[in-house]
Amino acid sequence: xxxxxxxxxxxxxxxxxxxxxxxxxxxxxxxxxxxxxxxxxxxxxxxxxxxxxxxxxxxxxxxxxxxxxxxxxxxxxxxxxxxxxxxxxxxxxxxxxxxxxxxxxxxxxxxxxxxxxxxxxxxxxxxxxxxxxxxxxxxxxxxxxxxxxxxxxxxxxxxxxxxxxxxxxxxxxxxxxxxxxxxxxxxxxxxxxxxxxxxx
Numbered sequence: 001x002x003x004x005x006x007x008x009x010x011x012x013x014x015x016x017x018x019x020x021x022x023x024x025x026x027x028x029x030x031x032x033x034x035x036x037x038x039x040x041x042x043x044x045x046x047x048x049x050x051x052x053x054x055x056x057x058x059x060x061x062x063x064x065x066x067x068x069x070x071x072x073x074x075x076x077x078x079x080x081x082x083x084x085x086x087x088x089x090x091x092x093x094x095x096x097x098x099x100x101x102x103x104x105x106x107x108x109x110x111x112x113x114x115x116x117x118x119x120x121x122x123x124x125x126x127x128x129x130x131x132x133x134x135x136x137x138x139x140x141x142x143x144x145x146x147x148x149x150x151x152x153x154x155x156x157x158x159x160x161x162x163x164x165x166x167x168x169x170x171x172x173x174x175x176x177x178x179x180x181x182x183x184x185x186x187x188x189x190x191x192x193x194x195x196x197x198x199x200x
Contacts, residue, residue, distance in 0.1 A: 025097075029065060029073060032095040035184055036063050036077040039093055042189045043079060043196075050193070050200050056080040056089060070143065073097040080199075087111060088169070091195050093188050094142060100175040101184050103191035105198055106139060108169035116164050119172060119198050123160055126172060127153040129194065133163050134171030144175055172198065 008016060015021060040061045061079035077093040087109030094102045107115055119126075132149035134141075141148045149171075152160060164170055172195060176187055 025073070028097075029075060032075045033063060033065065035181075036075055036093060036095065036188075038185045039188045039192065040077055040079065042185070043192045046193060046196065050196055052080065052196060052200055056082060056199065058082075069096060072099070082111070085109070086168070088139075089115075089199065091192055092142075093192060095178075096142070098178075100144075100177060101180070101188060102142065102144075102173055102175040103188055103195060104142070104171055104173035105195040106134075106169060106171045107199070108139065111199070112168070112170055115199050116170060119170055120157075120161055120164055122198060123152065123157050125194070129174065131172055131174045133160065134167070134169070134173065135163055137167070139169045139171060142173075144173075149173060 040063065044061060057080060059079075059081050061077060062081055063075065063077050065073070065075045067073050074097065075095045078090050080090055082089040089107045089111035090105075092102075092104045092106065094104070096102065105119075131152050132144065133152055133155070134148065135150050136148040150163070152172075155163070174191055176184070180187065
């Protein structure tokens with residue numbers, strides 16, 4: 001049998017022999033799940049105080065994880081999480097390995113029709129809080145490159161209205177560096193509350 005032509009670089013050979021890397025990664029993912037569980041425990045009692053419509057709280061919060069959003073692991077908390085064909089309404093709290101924590105409100109279909117005016121009316125608070133609006137035609141892109149999001153404070157009121165009108169969905173999001181891990185539960189809870197106010 002011929003010698004394999006599938007070779008590892010010296011760096012790859014070093015990594016493949018180091019089990020601690022994967023074990024440490026698994027520990028970090030478990031901690032990210034625990035962090036989002038804390039956010040879930042904080043936001044769940046808020047649903048009644050904020051008077052979220054009953055339909056939006058009909059599905060329990062869900063935490064899920066994956067290994068391959070643009071090649072990297074992630075953990076997400078979805079709540080509310082309504083998905084009926086093109087009618088979507090959810091707030092997604094996300095940990096993305098190597099990148100950031102993020103918080104996103106996504107609405108489409110009847111929920112876009114219901115909440116577009118309220119979202120546009122909150123231009124000032126969203127702008128002052130460094131939130132972004134999705135400009136990509138694919139609603140399932142979560143990175144913050146310029147082809148996916150634009151900072152709301154870089155837009156005029158009319159430009160924001162134009163973006164809202166142009167897409168079949170609305171995505172409002174913010175992100176924070178992973179260096180802020182120790183503050184993440186509080187940051188993500190506050191962001192969830194701000195985004196939830198857009199759909200009350």
